[in-house]
Amino acid sequence: MNASDPQARLRLDRIEAQARNQPWLHNARLFALVAIGYAGPLALLACSVAVVVALLAWGMTGASHLTFQEMLIYGGLVLGALILSALLLLSFFVSPPAPDEPELRAGEALPLRAMIDELRAARPTFPAIHHIHIDASLNAAVVQRTRFGFFGRKTNHLVVGLPLLLTLTPGQYQAVVAHELFHLDRAHGSFGAWVYRVYRTWATLNKPFATAGAAGGAMRRAFLRWYEPHLARSTIALRRLQECQADQCGAEIAGLDAMAGALVAMSWASYRLNLTFWPEVMRSAARDPIPPATIIERVADFLLADPPADAARRFRRYEFARRTPLGSDHPCLADRLQSLKRLTALGEAEFAGHPLPRGAADAPPAPALALPDSAMILLADARRRATDLVNATWKAAVIGRFRHEHALAKQHAKPDEAALSQAATPADAEWRAASPEIDLATVDQAILLAAAFLERHPAHPPASYTLGSLLLVQQDDAAAVPHIEAAIRGDSDLIGPGLAILLDYYRMAGRDDEAEPIRRRLEAHGQSLDLARKERLTVTRRDALEPHGLPRAEVERVRRVVSLYPQVKAVYLARKRVKLFADKPCYVLGVARTGGMLGEERDKYLVNGLQAQVPLPCAVVVLTLRNARIKSRLLAACPDPIFEG
DSSP: OOSOHHHHHHHHHHHHHHHHHOHHHHHHHHHHHHHHHHHHHHHHHHHHHHHHHHHHHHHHHHGGGOOHHHHHHHHHHHHHHHHHHHHHHHHTSOOOOOOOSOBOOTTSOHHHHHHHHHHHHHSTTSOOOOEEEEESSSOEEEEEEETTSSSSOEEEEEEEEHHHHHHSOHHHHHHHHHHHHHHHHTTHHHHHHHHHHHHHHHHHHHHHHTTSOHHHHHHHHHHHHHHHHHHHHHHHHHHHHHHHHHHHHHHHHHOHHHHHHHHHHHHHHHHHIIIIIHHHHHHGGGTOSSOOSOHHHHHHHHHHSOOOTTHHHHHHHHHHHOOOOTTOSSOOHHHHHHHHHHHTTOOTTGGGGSSSSSSOTTSOSSOOOOGGGSGGGGGGGGHHHHHHHHHHHHHHHHHHHHHHHHHHHHHHHSOOHHHHHTOSSHHHHHHHHHHHHHHHSOHHHHHHHHHHHHHHSTTOHHHHHHHHHHHHHTTOHHHHHHHHHHHHHHOGGGHHHHHHHHHHHHHHTTOHHHHHHHHHHHHHHHHHHHHHHHHHHOOOTTOOEEEOOOOHHHHHHHHHHHTTOTTEEEEEEEEEOOSSSTTSOEEEEEEEEOTTSOSHHHHHHHHHHHHHHSSSOEEEEEOOGGGHHHHHHHHHHOOSOSEEO
């Protein structure tokens, strides 16, 4: 993002205000953006059709004088122009793909279908649902497909996530379904379908014109680099407004308590599942390469289990400090509850039903629901088959990742004796030995293990970074930031990862004022990396050199590499004092070569080869007469060569 996060937030706030107060102007702006996206493909389509017409018109008059080979060329040109025209034309008549999740049969889940019929009776403008799909997500969604893209029969699909059914009561789920039907009623997905067609059209253009020339490719890439993020940012405001309007509809039909309670329950369940359950499931791949066959049953048991003692307090603290992230088209919980109160024109007394700000700080924001009390009863006799279908589908989708994670865990669990022996300090060796156990532990256990290690070795940057990142997972940024800052101060290699993880955390929380200083630091770090790379790859006569101080085993590894080059006569090794990231050593490898290898180009090949193969961060310099001053400094630091050929 070129602009700062606060600037981007102000621009987005202005767009949202325009979408609320001047919808006609906002819609006209979005229509103009879509028209810009279509302008290029339409112009190309017009040109290709014109070429076809011109070729056919010319063929009617002049084709009789062509030879057989010329006729073949002419036919190829006509066929190519026709194919291009057809591809471009068809790209305008595509619809978003239908959900590929398992589908309920026509006679199944009759209570759920009856609920949909009741909602349509309460609001006759609600469209029919033709297909109901099921999956393992904590979500509900609708997809509308038009048979011929712009026109034709519309088919509506409702996607039902079984974990969401386990989380909500039937009344809360009714509010969620009303929310989704409102999207269909107001054709909220139609503009998204237009945007989808724009992207599909440009994807079609990329195939035949990917190698159309450097100039054309650069222009196309430059346009897309500007257009895609600009269109995405411009449509976020409309999508957020549509979400809030759909929440209002759910509250009007199912009741304010049901809609607000559904929002809180979904956020609370998502917080718990993403914080603990799904990481634990993926961590189990280290023990078993086959995913669990009863994932929905495990979700149900987890949601019924008591959360950790301080989980509700951390959840409330995180949600109340949070704002909607800049790139999110769904408002955060606090913004949705506030918008719901504003749109329904209720005061504080009438809005006391939503449970987030009320009650004890440690009390769960939403109660755990036993199976008979949850919306799973809406599936009726289809519950068993739906559960088995979702279990099997989820298992098939993640088995590849499980096998990959299992192989990595087996490799990581093997003790690397060479790495342990080369550890710089006993603390490093202990950390390398403890890391596999920390990686495979639960989040709470890993925090305890990393904290215990830091008690023994308080100034260990990798351990500080690990503990800080684990605390961020639990949304405890007050405790996490000091550890990550300590890791950044102690190890320059952790500056980039540490700042990046903080920036992601603050941006996901919508905390722009805290994200912006981190963004500036990360940007400055990138510039410093470029300068440090130049500093470490070059050697000048002013550089200060000193003895390398490497153990004999490391020097021997360098000797084995340089011995492979027959033109190398002698090699000297010294350590270079650097200004940037001075905690990381930089070495200079001085190479005296035989007289037979003359020429700058051959020296360049020698330097590049050694820099790629020598197992040290070093600059390589060929000790010619031109580098006499560098040679004298190098010999002063390392009078005896580490290799002589």
